[in-house]
Amino acid sequence: MPRQRDDATTAAPTLEDVAARARVSTATVSRTLNSPTLVSAATRARVMAAVEALGYAPNFGARVMAARRTNTFGAIIPTMENAIFARGLQAFQEELGRNGITLLVASSSYDPALEEDQIRALVARGADALLLIGHDRTEAAYDLLDRRRIPYLAAWVHDPASPRLSIGFDNRAAMQALAEKVLGLGHRHLAAITAPRAQNDRARARFDGIGAAMRARGQDAGALAVEEMAYSIENGAAAFRRLMARRPRPTAVLCGNDVFAAGALMAAREMGLSVPGDVSVTGFDDIELAGIVTPALTTVHVPHRQMGRRAAQMLITLCAGKDPGPSVKLETSIACRASLGPPPGA
Amino acid sequence: MPRQRDDATTAAPTLEDVAARARVSTATVSRTLNSPTLVSAATRARVMAAVEALGYAPNFGARVMAARRTNTFGAIIPTMENAIFARGLQAFQEELGRNGITLLVASSSYDPALEEDQIRALVARGADALLLIGHDRTEAAYDLLDRRRIPYLAAWVHDPASPRLSIGFDNRAAMQALAEKVLGLGHRHLAAITAPRAQNDRARARFDGIGAAMRARGQDAGALAVEEMAYSIENGAAAFRRLMARRPRPTAVLCGNDVFAAGALMAAREMGLSVPGDVSVTGFDDIELAGIVTPALTTVHVPHRQMGRRAAQMLITLCAGKDPGPSVKLETSIACRASLGPPPGA
DNA sequence: CCGTCAAATGTAAGAGCTTACATTGCACCA
């Protein structure tokens, strides 16, 4: 079983190499690395010296196979391109780090099939638990997760109707509150820019929130002007231009997230429209961007960092086989900034 | 932890389980999955049915151990919090995806010790190659990489003086060109907001570029007002405020990246300063943000996507044992937008 | 009708680690 020495410079050193050099058994080396207290100080020093000298790093695959756990969590987010998930994920990672857990991140491009692939990849890599976004995914994905008993948690959502564990906020109610505020200012011609709703429960919920607010005021929700596109600044700008061409022209554009809203603001500037003088614009998520653009965005503030940190804690609890408690509903608030005002002539 | 071995319904199905169900040997199952052409159609169908029925997914660790390669690349970026690396990384991932390679991402928080840990983690996980940012890292990190013969590539830099393979641009020359443009407009009191230079060659190079431009014009580079902080909007704003308190008050603030510049713009607005009327602000990187803020940022445009894509290609070539060619120098340009103008009274 | 050869499949040896269990050695006490 000893490896050939002729390629010793290329091949990674193994436990056995370290053991040989430190003149102990492989078990002792393993213990030195994983449960130092079981090893005498003298031996420990000898082993560490050998590790150092050889530049040894344990082979992860082998370790996983033998130990049957990885101390690795996975997260699959829809996109890394914009900052929607950045802050939450950062907090998630920090909390995991404090607990000695490594985070692997993959992105699904808002594509359920791709997400399923990524879940499979992460599971195969031995992720002990997964953080996912929202509840919308393929049956096969849920199947895999349940079958393998992989603990997982849906973040960025709180849907009382779902039996699945989640941490997040009520996207629908939050958007409804914002829409009610807009309506309360006297706006009668609303428009929405939403992400494709078919496979995105957050987008769907947010959109529905607008309709709910309109109906609550006795308005016809069917009168809402809608543009549906993938999240991006460019798309937000394009959608805004099209909305401004409609008649009656909307006096308030409610965007599915801040990225859209930033695009809308850009388009407005290009078109020479004043915000909120000619038209109001609102966002959702309160990412950093929201405070930077001019005018600053009125948007739904989401407790990103808190969500990330608590998600980590819940998942760790779950992994330990303990009860993480029920799904967590976080509170959102409306960040009132300059982009929202009364309709023109009001 | 989660999976106990005596619980058949919980344990992940193994190759052996699939083999038993399909009434073939484990070798045949493995071949069906990895080299389907070696297996007859009938057998293949039987095996696939078993795979399906059992929800089998190969154990990555075991596969790596046996096959000694992972088709996984790793990337370690300094931060995920802002979008500096997002676009390049996305392109990198897309190109890898086209080649059947999975990307694992980790972030180092601009901390070399942490980066070293992350390198170790990724290498242990069997990353076939690594994408790193810049050339500044610990000796130990380079040691590990060289020892294990892990192909790696430094991106976001092109330092002719470094023998190490890289793809990127000349940060120094790019910033120098921008600074010369600023000076050409008549500015005489420059200020800089830079990231900590000690362990960040890009920040250092950019900063040095400003000094070079000043000297080239016969100015005293020592007169440059400097603020050094970690990249963040908040810090950019704070640094800007402090710079505006200096006398003589700078008429142009050159920021180490667009995030700082966005912060500076915010602070200027709060202070009632007009940009570029009272003070000009420039950025670096030309991330999406640059076009969104008001006024839009004059900044150094970087070909993010091209860099990401070509980085992937080079790394793949390197992994195949072929010659990736020399380090690649990409061209930057100056994106002239509204935030830069002549100094007041000029 | 047999030998040959290729295609299809099987057998079994690792790959590097963890850990249950076994062994050793030594201090301490009766």
Place this chain on the structure above:
DNA sequence: TGGTGCAATGTAAGCTCTTACATTTGACGG
């Protein structure tokens, strides 16, 4: 001085795959 018990260490059995090599099967030419 022999027995006890514990701390330190060793032994070796897996963990789940891939693949070199071995075997089986059947078509086909002579």
